Amino acid sequence: MDKGLISSEVERTSLPRFLAWLLPWVLILGCGIWAMKLCLGQGLFHTNMDNRFAFGLWIVLDLIIIALGAGAFFLGFLTYLMKQKEMREVLNTAVIVGFICYSGAIITLAVDIGQPIRFWYAYWHANVHSMLTEVTFCISIYLMVLAIEYIPIILRNRKLKQIPLFLVLEFNLHRIMFLFAGLGTFLSFFHQGSLGGMFGVLNGKPFAFREGFAIWPTTFFLFILSAIASGPSFIMLISMIVSKLSNKRLVSRDVLSRLGRISGILMSVYVIAKLIDTIAWIVVTAPSSGFDVAEFYRNEPFGTWVLFAELTIFGLLPATILLNRNRTRQTKWLVLGGFLTCFGIAFNRFVVTLQSQSVPVLSFDRFMIYWPTWQEWAIVGAVIAYGVILYSLSFRYLPLFPREKDLQAPRRND
Amino acid sequence: MVIDLDRCTGCGACMVACAVENNLPTPPVEAQDNRGLTWLRVYQCGNGRTFPDFKTVFIPVPCMQCDHAPCIHVCPVTAVDYDTETGIVGQIPERCMGCRYCMAACPYHARTFNWWDPVWPKGMEKSLNPDVSPRMRGTAEKCNFCHGRLHRAREKAASEGRRDLNPGEYIPACVEACPTRAIHFGDLQDSEDPVAKLSKSPHAFRLLESLRTFPKVFYLSRQDWVKDVGKSRLEMLRKDIYRDSESESNG
Numbered sequence: 001m002d003k004g005l006i007s008s009e010v011e012r013t014s015l016p017r018f019l020a021w022l023l024p025w026v027l028i029l030g031c032g033i034w035a036m037k038l039c040l041g042q043g044l045f046h047t048n049m050d051n052r053f054a055f056g057l058w059i060v061l062d063l064i065i066i067a068l069g070a071g072a073f074f075l076g077f078l079t080y081l082m083k084q085k086e087m088r089e090v091l092n093t094a095v096i097v098g099f100i101c102y103s104g105a106i107i108t109l110a111v112d113i114g115q116p117i118r119f120w121y122a123y124w125h126a127n128v129h130s131m132l133t134e135v136t137f138c139i140s141i142y143l144m145v146l147a148i149e150y151i152p153i154i155l156r157n158r159k160l161k162q163i164p165l166f167l168v169l170e171f172n173l174h175r176i177m178f179l180f181a182g183l184g185t186f187l188s189f190f191h192q193g194s195l196g197g198m199f200g201v202l203n204g205k206p207f208a209f210r211e212g213f214a215i216w217p218t219t220f221f222l223f224i225l226s227a228i229a230s231g232p233s234f235i236m237l238i239s240m241i242v243s244k245l246s247n248k249r250l251v252s253r254d255v256l257s258r259l260g261r262i263s264g265i266l267m268s269v270y271v272i273a274k275l276i277d278t279i280a281w282i283v284v285t286a287p288s289s290g291f292d293v294a295e296f297y298r299n300e301p302f303g304t305w306v307l308f309a310e311l312t313i314f315g316l317l318p319a320t321i322l323l324n325r326n327r328t329r330q331t332k333w334l335v336l337g338g339f340l341t342c343f344g345i346a347f348n349r350f351v352v353t354l355q356s357q358s359v360p361v362l363s364f365d366r367f368m369i370y371w372p373t374w375q376e377w378a379i380v381g382a383v384i385a386y387g388v389i390l391y392s393l394s395f396r397y398l399p400l401f402p403r404e405k406d407l408q409a410p411r412r413n414d
Numbered sequence: 415m416v417i418d419l420d421r422c423t424g425c426g427a428c429m430v431a432c433a434v435e436n437n438l439p440t441p442p443v444e445a446q447d448n449r450g451l452t453w454l455r456v457y458q459c460g461n462g463r464t465f466p467d468f469k470t471v472f473i474p475v476p477c478m479q480c481d482h483a484p485c486i487h488v489c490p491v492t493a494v495d496y497d498t499e500t501g502i503v504g505q506i507p508e509r510c511m512g513c514r515y516c517m518a519a520c521p522y523h524a525r526t527f528n529w530w531d532p533v534w535p536k537g538m539e540k541s542l543n544p545d546v547s548p549r550m551r552g553t554a555e556k557c558n559f560c561h562g563r564l565h566r567a568r569e570k571a572a573s574e575g576r577r578d579l580n581p582g583e584y585i586p587a588c589v590e591a592c593p594t595r596a597i598h599f600g601d602l603q604d605s606e607d608p609v610a611k612l613s614k615s616p617h618a619f620r621l622l623e624s625l626r627t628f629p630k631v632f633y634l635s636r637q638d639w640v641k642d643v644g645k646s647r648l649e650m651l652r653k654d655i656y657r658d659s660e661s662e663s664n665g
Contacts, residue, residue, distance in 0.1 A: 043551050044512075045529040050448035052523060054514035114512020114527065114552025121491040121511050132490035132515055204484035204521035204625055206646075290624025290646035361521040361622065363643055364459040364473070368448075 005397050007158050009405045012396050013246070022392060025385040032382020035375040039111050046375045055353050057372040058112040061380050063195055063349035065101040066139070067223070068342060071231030072098020072146060073181075073188035078262075080181035089255045092153050092400040093242075094235045099146040100387040102139060108383055131197040138191030145184045149177065156399050189224060196223025199352050206289040207296050208356035210281060218277045219352070225273055229266035230345040232259040233322075233338040240335065242395060249407040250400075257328040263341050264322025271315040278311070295359075299367040302355045310351065314344025415559070415589075416612040417474055418634040421596035424456050424472030431591030432476075435560055437542045439532035451526050453477070453557035454588055461639045471640050474597070476588065477524040477557035478621065478629030479503050485516035485525065493554075501602075501630055502559055510553040517554055521622055522629075525556045559599075560586035581607065602630060619644050 006012050013021075038046045049056040075094040078084040110116045122136040154160065155170035193216065199208040200217025210217040236259040243250045282293045297304040321327055321337035328334055360367055372380075394400060432438070432454045441451050454476040461469040483503045486494050493509040494516055496502075517525045531551045534542070542548065545562035549555050567584035571577070581600065589599040600609030612618065613632040620629045621644045635641055 043530055044527075045442075045449070049514075050529075051450070051517060051526050052448045054517035054527065112513075114514070114554075115510065115550075118491075118509075118511040121493075121509060125491045125493075125509055127487075127490055127492040129487040130490040130515070132488065132513065136490055198488075198515070201488065202484060202519050203482075204519050204627060206625070288624075290622070357518060361625075361646070362523075363645060364457055365523070 002397075005157065005159055007399050010399070011248075018392070018396060022389060025388045025392075028378075028381045028385040029389065032378045032380075032385065035378035036111050036382070038375055039379070040116065044112075044114060046373060048370055048373045048376065050370075052368055053354075053357050053370040055357060056370060057376045057380060058108045060350050060353045061383065062105040062108055062112075063353060064346045065383070066105050066192070066195060067227040067230055067345050067349060068234040069098045069101025069105075069231070070188060070192060070227035071235035072101075072149075073142075073184045074228045074231045075235060076149070076181035077185040080178040081185065086252075086255055086258070089251050089401065089403050090235050090239055090259065092398070092402075093239055094231075095146060095149045095153065096391055096394050096400070097235060097238055097387075099143070099150050100390055102143045102146055104383040104387055106139065106143060107386070108379065111379055131194045131201060134194040135191050135198065138187045138194065142184055142187040142191065145180050145187065148173070148180055149184070152177070153394070153398050153400070157397055188227075192227040193220040193224045196220050196352075199356060202356070203289075205356050205359075205361065206286050206291040207359045208352060209285065209289060210277065211285050218273075218280075222270065222274055222277060225266065225270040226345050226348060229263050229270050230342050232266075233263040233318075233341040236260055236263070237335070237338045237342065238391075239401075240331075240338075242391075246395070248404065250404050252403060252407065253329070256334060257325075260322045260328040260334045260337055261325070263338065264319055264324075264328070267315070267319040267341055268323060271311065271319050274315060275311060278307070296355070299358070301369075302351075302358060306351055306355065310344070310348055314340055314347050318344060415476070415479075415586075415630065416598040416609050416618065416632045416634060418596045418598070419471050419473060419640055420635050420637070421594045422456075422472045422474060422592075423594055423596075424458060425593060426456060427591045427593055428474055428588035428597065429454055429456060431587040432557070432560075435543060435546070435562070435587035437546045437548045439530075439534055439548070440538075442530055442533075449527075449529050451528070451555075453524075453526065453555070455523075459640075459643050469637070469639070471635070471637070471643065473633070473643070474588070475522060475524065475621070476559075476631060477503065478522050478627065478631045479559065481628035481630065482626060484519040484521065484627060488515045488519045489513075490515065500564065502561060502564075503556075504558055504561065505554070505556050507547070507549040507553040507555055510555075512552040512554065514554060521625060521627070525554050527554050528552060560588075563587070617641075622646055 002015055012018070035046070047056060071094045075087050075091055079087040079091050110119070113119065122133060126133045126137075152170045152173045155166045160166050196219035197217055200210040200212065200219030202208045208219075210219050212218045212220060236256050239251045239256065286293045297307060318337045318340035321333055322341065327337070354370065358368055358370070429452055433452065436453060438451045438453065441449065454474055457473045457475060459471050459473060461467070463469070479502055481501065483494070483496065486496055486503065490513060491509055491511050493506045493511070495504050495506070497504055512527070514527060517527060528549055528551045532548050543562065545566055563586065564584050567579055571579055571583070585599045589597045598609050598612055600607040602610050602613055604610055612634060615634060617634050617636050618632045619635075619641045620632055624646050633644060
């Protein structure tokens with residue numbers, strides 16, 4: 001029925017099967033929309049956030065998906081500015097995943113702020129000293145850049161291509177795309193950093209507070225490094241998952257291995273920087289605020305294992321795996337390294353957001369634990385479902401993988 | 415502001431006066447401590463020892479009106495500002511978009527969020543303070559040392575042809591309501607003001623001074639262990655206060 005919309009060069013599953021795949025995601029999305037209605041219509045008392053836990057699951061999700069969405073700007077940077085042409089194989093996926101991540105983050109933020117209709121105050125009454133202002137400006141402008149980068153991919157749809165105006169538009173957009181790639185890199189660089197800076201400037205929260213260069217705390221640079229380390233890994237994992245689900249080779253093994261190695265190199269730099277930062281924090285920053293770092297890890301479940309896991313299991317280990325050229329040639333190692341990298345960045349964002357609020361600062365305060373309500377989980381589920389649905393539709397109806405047809409030739413033993 | 419902890423009985427009159435003065439709505443029954451709308455909370459702390467050595471203290475904690483306030487530079491919409499004339503950290507609820515970054519930044523938990531639509535018991539809405547606008551759901555708010563009273567006092571002084579306020583002409587509701595006169599309010603920059611003198615007392619201390627937020631709320635106590643309560647945990651550890659109290663309670 002929808003065959004006319006699918007590119008003639010590729011094969012896709014039957015429509016009933018595709019709809020059956022979408023159905024559970026649509027149900028999750030519906031559940032999340034209901035939860036959004038409750039939170040926006042009645043108030044944030046539907047969440048388990050409180051005056052102590054002002055940031056909850058949604059901010060954790062935002063930080064995670066924005067870091068994972070960094071593949072879009074970083075691969076755009078590699079393709080258009082560093083002329084790494086082979087990255088074109090995954091660039092469309094990176095753009096769509098980036099768009100999904102950023103739009104998903106903005107949807108979540110719209111529910112998370114208490115007065116979503118006043119969102120424009122951030123532009124009108126902007127406080128230039130606030131890291132969140134920089135985040136707001138960069139994310140919203142970058143979402144527009146991603147939308148512009150998404151348009152040429154949509155215009156390559158089989159039916160839309162038949163309209164001459166769209167064909168011309170797509171061609172011309174494609175020619176100037178390097179400009180948007182440059183703009184996206186600039187914007188992303190600052191908002192990825194500012195997301196880290198948001199926590200690093202909290203001089204009242206010694207767990208998060210960091211010294212730094214000029215106005216930027218060290219978390220500014222750590223967040224940029226970790227985001228560009230996880231972005232390629234996430235795109236690699238998405239490509240492999242889609243390949244597995246569709247039972248087709250979509251991206252050449254060389255490109256996947258290369259993505260893994262890029263992640264490995266950047267992850268190594270990140271781990272070294274994080275280690276130096278942690279030592280400086282333990283020896284100088286925290287004691288100068290009147291705190292002993294051991295105090296922050298005195299409370300279960302956030303014991304010293306958190307720091308150990310962050311630095312070794314989710315830092316050193318994936319860096320070691322992905323730096324090894326032989327290992328990146330083997331799928332199991334590539335998947336393990338990529339997964340640990342992405343999970344590690346997610347874990348870091350979780351710790352930065354929640355543990356910094358759990359740890360008591362006043363001596364007579366108590367350690368607190370927060371667990372989200374079903375409404376908070378449902379909205380997280382809805383954002384994930386939105387991403388899966390949008391990507392599934394894009395995969396079915398748009399030419400995402402330029403080498404898909406070539407790679408369907410009989411497999412070599414690689 | 416100087417709060418004499420040796421005088422505070424923890425009666426909560428300051429909290430009630432604050433709520434009435436500033437039109438704090440009645441939170442729903444489901445509201446737990448951490449979703450309460452009180453601008454001033456009274457903590458009870460013990461010395462960590464068992465009877466008969468047990469001692470307790472009540473610590474009223476309003477907004478500390480820090481000179482280097484962590485909340486000001488994080489707000490993306492300039493809804494928090496610092497009045498250089500009065501030194502009060504002001505909150506503009508009409509501009510707040512509810513991102514709660516200021517709440518995440520405050521180490522004293524002085525800020526509250528309007529989780530619910532404001533509701534008052536039937537009939538009580540007629541007795542709301544006309545000088546203070548009620549805040550709507552989804553905004554952050556906090557103590558502003560009864561800024562409404564300051565405006566009223568300034569208007570009165572202006573109508574009498576005065577530019578300056580007389581001492582005691584403007585005091586927050588909590589100061590006025592305290593039955594034991596434990597809370598003192600005045601001008602910290604005027605060296606002749608009794609409050610400025612109290613703040614320089616050897617018994618005066620501030621909460622979490624090591625964070626260098628420079629609060630304008632001072633506490634007074636002649637008991638060393640009470641002074642230690644105001645310090646950070648590391649400082650308490652250095653002085654073996656935790657270790658003592660832990661070994662006492664374990665023993």
